[in-house]
Amino acid sequence: MGLPLGLLLVLQQPLILDGHIDTPQRMLDMRADITARLPDGHVDLPRMREGGLSAAFFSIWVDARYGRGTAFRRALNLIGAVRTLADTNPDVELATTADEVRGAVARGHVAALMGVEGGHAIEGSLEKLDSLYQLGVRYMTLTWNNGNEWAGSSTDARRHGGLTAFGRRVVRRMNELGMLVDVSHVSDSTFWDVLATTTRPVIASHSSCRALARHPRNLTDEQLRAIAKNGGMVGINFYPVFLDDRFREQYEELRRRLKPEIDSIRARYRGRPGESAFEVDKLVGERAAGLDVPTLDRLVEHIDHAVRVMGIDHVGLGSDFDGISVLPRPMKDVTSLPELVRALEARGYPDADVRKILGENFLRLLTAGP
Ligand SMILES: [Zn+2]
Numbered sequence: 001m002g003l004p005l006g007l008l009l010v011l012q013q014p015l016i017l018d019g020h021i022d023t024p025q026r027m028l029d030m031r032a033d034i035t036a037r038l039p040d041g042h043v044d045l046p047r048m049r050e051g052g053l054s055a056a057f058f059s060i061w062v063d064a065r066y067g068r069g070t071a072f073r074r075a076l077n078l079i080g081a082v083r084t085l086a087d088t089n090p091d092v093e094l095a096t097t098a099d100e101v102r103g104a105v106a107r108g109h110v111a112a113l114m115g116v117e118g119g120h121a122i123e124g125s126l127e128k129l130d131s132l133y134q135l136g137v138r139y140m141t142l143t144w145n146n147g148n149e150w151a152g153s154s155t156d157a158r159r160h161g162g163l164t165a166f167g168r169r170v171v172r173r174m175n176e177l178g179m180l181v182d183v184s185h186v187s188d189s190t191f192w193d194v195l196a197t198t199t200r201p202v203i204a205s206h207s208s209c210r211a212l213a214r215h216p217r218n219l220t221d222e223q224l225r226a227i228a229k230n231g232g233m234v235g236i237n238f239y240p241v242f243l244d245d246r247f248r249e250q251y252e253e254l255r256r257r258l259k260p261e262i263d264s265i266r267a268r269y270r271g272r273p274g275e276s277a278f279e280v281d282k283l284v285g286e287r288a289a290g291l292d293v294p295t296l297d298r299l300v301e302h303i304d305h306a307v308r309v310m311g312i313d314h315v316g317l318g319s320d321f322d323g324i325s326v327l328p329r330p331m332k333d334v335t336s337l338p339e340l341v342r343a344l345e346a347r348g349y350p351d352a353d354v355r356k357i358l359g360e361n362f363l364r365l366l367t368a369g370p
Contacts, residue, residue: 014351015105016337017055017359019235019316020115020184020206022323024058025274028081035089040282042321042333045091048110051337055101055111055359057205058082059323060137062118063273064146072128075121079114079135086112096136098366113366115182115205118144119151119170126173138366139180139203142170142190152187154216162189163197171197180365183207183227184217184237184318191223201231201365206318208242208302209309215242221309228310233361235318236302240326243302244294251326254287281325288326295329296336300343303357312353316361 023043026032034044048054060078062071086094093104095111104111114135119142122128132140143153150167163171171194174181181198183191184207194202204227210218219227219234227234241248255262262280269276306315321334331339344354 013052013054014341014355015055015102015359015363016051016053016341017057017101017111017113017316017362018053018321019057019203019318019362020059020117020237020323021056021319021321022059022061023321024078024081025061026278026322027085028078029272029274030278034085035091041278042319042327045089045110047334051334052341053110053334053337054105055095055113057113057115057139060114060116060121060132061144061323062116062121063277064118064120064144065273067120068123071118071121072123072125075116075132076135079132079137082112082114083136094136096138096366098363101363101366113138115139115141115180117141117182117185118146118148120144120146120148122170124149124166126169129170129173129179130177133177133179137179139182139205140174141182141184141186141205142167142194143185143187145185147187152190153185154187155185161187163193167193168197172199175200184235188216188220188223191219192226195226195230198230201233202227203232203362203365204234204318206235206237206320208237208239209305211309212302212305213243213245213248215245215248218242224306224309224314228314233314233316233365234306234310235316235362236299236306238299238317238319238321238327238331239324240294240298240328241324243298243328247292247294250291251284251288254291255284258284258287278322281323285325293326293329296331296339296343299328299340300347303344304347307357312356313361313364315357317358 037046038044060075062074066074086092093109095101101111114137142151145155147153150164152161181202182205184204208218210220265279
């Protein structure tokens with residue numbers, strides 16, 4: 001009686017929600033059909049099922065080359081690709097709230113959420129921000145690697161600049177809408193300006209710990225504590241460059257050596273940034289296999305550290321799948337998630353805590369409406 005056995009098994013699995021996957025650019029630019037198993041990349045629907053990933057924020061990543069007159073359109077096109085996936089595939093449901101995520105998962109479906117990456121997507125317009133919310137976007141990463149006219153990024157020349165007056169209006173408008181403010185990628189000064197402005201919990205959708213690896217994309221312990229105090233959470237990024245300084249040095253050296261080949265890929269895919277980034281990552285990823293790639297245990301150390309500093313209610317996952325060239329050993333794609341679950345269990349996390357890290361903490365922030 002009741003539910004079929006397969007569905008019961010699905011419901012017993014912990015709900016895994018990934019805070020950041022870069023798959024939409026593949027769907028749009030490369031026409032990748034993620035309903036079938038793809039030979040490359042990290043994510044498609046069959047592999048999501050195999051890995052137990054039932055919900056994810058599909059990143060509406062707007063590359064730095066888009067600006068006034070093009071950036072918002074790019075975001076709309078990526079949103080269109082995700083919405084089409086949900087509209088044309090009965091196994092995928094577009095979700096904007098915790099209830100919608102739980103409902104989709106209970107029906108045995110994948111819950112697709114959307115977050116915009118790069119505040120330049122709104123082209124300086126609060127009306128465009130509102131439109132993104134109306135279309136289902138539930139977080140916005142204020143910058144990408146590029147800063148914009150109202151917020152500084154951790155990885156460009158604007159890193160010393162914080163939020164402008166307009167930037168504070170963006171944060172307040174996001175608070176009003178119920179769109180999560182994402183501080184991944186922003187400069188330290190922008191981070192503190194956001195925390196001083198926001199009236200609601202913030203997220204870092206895909207960031208790791210600077211106490212363990214010095215990359216400016218990572219968060220200091222002081223920042224982690226501030227997010228915990230604010231009621232927010234951090235999705236730990238899987239990217240080995242953010243996990244280990246020694247690997248990062250080797251990796252940067254490798255990229256310098258590969259520069260001619262990278263330049264020729266970029267020339268070949270000019271005007272197709274999603275495809276270009278994917279092909280560059282593929283090349284660098286293959287060559288990086290010979291380096292000292294950090295292991296899954298190193299990723300778990302970042303999770304452990306964040307839990308120690310913030311408490312168990314503030315840590316989650318933000319893999320950056322399909323946006324990074326290398327994964328911690330021996331992970332190969334989304335099908336490796338059960339290895340991470342086992343590693344957390346082996347560290348002694350009780351079942352309830354594992355569930356919080358895998359998805360429940362993220363869902364908590366999707367519960368409170370505007
Ligand atoms: Zn990112």
